Amino acid sequence: MIPDRLVVATANRGKLGELRELVAEWGSVAIAGVDEFPAVVLPAEVGTTYAENARAKATAVMRATGLPALGDDSGLEVDALDGAPGVHSARYAASDRERIAKLLAALRDVPEACRGARFVCAVAAVLCDGRVETAEGVCPGRIATVPAGRMGFGYDPVFVPEGYDRTLAELGPEVKRTLSHRARAIRALGERLDPIEGARTLRRDTTPC
Numbered sequence: 001m002i003p004d005r006l007v008v009a010t011a012n013r014g015k016l017g018e019l020r021e022l023v024a025e026w027g028s029v030a031i032a033g034v035d036e037f038p039a040v041v042l043p044a045e046v047g048t049t050y051a052e053n054a055r056a057k058a059t060a061v062m063r064a065t066g067l068p069a070l071g072d073d074s075g076l077e078v079d080a081l082d083g084a085p086g087v088h089s090a091r092y093a094a095s096d097r098e099r100i101a102k103l104l105a106a107l108r109d110v111p112e113a114c115r116g117a118r119f120v121c122a123v124a125a126v127l128c129d130g131r132v133e134t135a136e137g138v139c140p141g142r143i144a145t146v147p148a149g150r151m152g153f154g155y156d157p158v159f160v161p162e163g164y165d166r167t168l169a170e171l172g173p174e175v176k177r178t179l180s181h182r183a184r185a186i187r188a189l190g191e192r193l194d195p196i197e198g199a200r201t202l203r204r205d206t207t208p209c
């Protein structure tokens, strides 16, 4: 069953906003941010996989709050960098601006055809009875040569999703919601938590207006 409430185990406000909107597709779920529980400390990201880190974040928050929790661990995998920064994407540099500058510098001599990349997101729901469900989503694309756009967060100004010629930061939340790694992960998690609800959500998504 899909829980009627979830505490989102992230300190990243961009993620929290997107997760709120995506979880709303499951129906009525009360979402709280971890900032509403000042005593809660998110664990260090020591896992080697996104799923491991997502699960650790959600488990820590569920234990500290006594409420069902949702964790998200994500990253950007760049072909020309052998999949880096990957699971270390948050630690690649100190701020979004510096992470983007470092990424573009690393790809300075890489031609357009070789700038393939993908966003990956793992989400984990940890429920009060100890049940844990995880799911993953991928968004393929490429890295732009210069940052563009002001919407979204993180690496969005340099990520051009497959099938588009603008960055996620230019395309904005409505497009991002249809194709992002996080959207795909949350939809898959909904099906795991409640196959009937998940199917209903998918049908709603594909029915023409």
Ligand code: ITT
Residues within 6 Å of the ligand: 009, 010, 011, 012, 015, 042, 045, 072, 073, 074, 075, 076, 089, 090, 091, 099, 119, 152, 153, 154, 155, 156, 180, 182
């Ligand atoms: P929490 O651990 O508190 O959730 P975080 O920002 O540290 O927040 P991650 O460890 O999952 O999150 O790091 C993911 C990195 O990739 C981080 O720099 C994000 O800004 C970036 N990122 C994740 N999803 C993204 C998205 O949809 N668009 C752009 N950048 C994203």
